Amino acid sequence: MRQQMALGSFIFGLSRNFAYSGIVRVSDGGWADINVVMGKPKSMQAGQKAQTLKISGKSMYAVAMERLDELRVLQALRVPLPMVDGIGTHWxxxxxxxxxxxxxAVIDDGTALVIDWSVDLSEFIHA
Structure with missing residues (x-):
């Protein structure tokens, strides 16, 4: 089965009618500015922060609502999840x-015909 990404047991991809259309990945260099009276701020290395990801897409019908509920179940576990992309790279x-x-475009039974969605993730760093 082809997939874009797997987050724990959850699969993003066309095979599950829940493909993402974009990812925003942010990595921080760990720099901080220290204000100096009567001068320019000084740069200091304060340590790199965890990376963040925003995975987003547009899905249709009740399938999308079910997939989002599956993600919320994983979220409620409150545990870090492994992520692997479709070419096998472990993130x-x-x-x-x-x-x-x-x-x-919600119809009379409460089903949304179109759902714009996003999942915000942070890299889990062991203490």
């Missing part, structure tokens, strides 16, 4: 910070 452990959905 390490990640935590689910937020699952966001915007439903539109």
């Amino acid at each position: 390490g452990l990640w935590r689910i910070n937020a699952v966001t959905e915007t439903q539109s």
Whole structure:
């Protein structure tokens, strides 16, 4: 089965009718500025922060609502999850910070015909 990404037991991809259309990945260099009276701020290395990811897409019908509920079940476990992309690269452990959905074109039984969604993740770093 082809997949874009697996987060723990959850699969993103067309095979599950839940493919993402974009990823925003942010990595921090660990730099901080220290303000100096009567001068320019001084740069200091304060340690690199955890990477963050925002995976987003648009999905249709009740299938999308079910997939988002599956993600919320994983989120409720409150454990870091391994992430592997579709070509087999292991991205390490990640935590689910937020699952966001915007439903539109909702029909009379409460099913959204279109759902814009995003999943916010942070790299899990062992203490």
